[in-house]
Amino acid sequence: MRALKLGLLCVTVLVATVAQVQAGIINGGFETGDLTGWSTSGADFADTSTVTPHTGNFSFRGYDNSGFATLSQSFSTLPAAVYQLDFWSFTSVSDPGNILRYQIDADPIITVLQTPFYALTTDSFTASGATTTLSFYFETDPGTGTRFIDDVSVTQLSAVPEPSTVVLLLTGGVSLIGYGWRRKKKLAA
Numbered sequence: 001m002r003a004l005k006l007g008l009l010c011v012t013v014l015v016a017t018v019a020q021v022q023a024g025i026i027n028g029g030f031e032t033g034d035l036t037g038w039s040t041s042g043a044d045f046a047d048t049s050t051v052t053p054h055t056g057n058f059s060f061r062g063y064d065n066s067g068f069a070t071l072s073q074s075f076s077t078l079p080a081a082v083y084q085l086d087f088w089s090f091t092s093v094s095d096p097g098n099i100l101r102y103q104i105d106a107d108p109i110i111t112v113l114q115t116p117f118y119a120l121t122t123d124s125f126t127a128s129g130a131t132t133t134l135s136f137y138f139e140t141d142p143g144t145g146t147r148f149i150d151d152v153s154v155t156q157l158s159a160v161p162e163p164s165t166v167v168l169l170l171t172g173g174v175s176l177i178g179y180g181w182r183r184k185k186k187l188a189a
């Protein structure tokens with residue numbers, strides 16, 4: 001029985017190991033104190049700030065009073081793998097003119113719910129290529145505050161293992177379970 005449990009544990013650990021892999025978002029918490037890893041365009045202001053980080057010492061802070069500005073980053077992905085995107089954001093002043101949106105590659109653009117405190121946005125996507133681009137679009141009305149973003153992360157949810165690896169893992173698990181069953185039978189006899 002102990003071997004059976006050990007076998008199940010091994011299978012669980014192996015599955016868990018391949019199921020959660022952090023993707024290569026650079027400086028997602030903006031803790032370098034600058035926008036290393038990120039690209040910006042069209043912003044009146046886009047930089048890091050120490051005023052209200054969600055965690056650590058820095059967050060992203062940006063405003064743009066003439067249309068949408070962009071904060072983006074491209075990172076490596078495995079084609080067909082599923083990823084989870086997480087980030088925290090808020091607006092310093094609640095105003096209909098303060099808008100934050102995000103987009104994965106050319107997927108539909110999604111508008112983030114406006115909150116006067118840090119709120120978590122979680123989404124998932126399937127990578128279509130070896131590189132995926134995450135883009136934030138932010139806009140503000142004059143005198144209506146700024147947008148803050150922090151703790152941007154992308155985590156791989158499903159692995160795309162080689163078929164032979166799957167067979168190997170399953171065979172290993174079944175062998176251990178089989179060993180446990182035989183051992184139990186022998187003890188009972």
Ligand SMILES: [Ca+2]
Nearest residue numbers: 029055056058
């Ligand atoms: Ca931070």
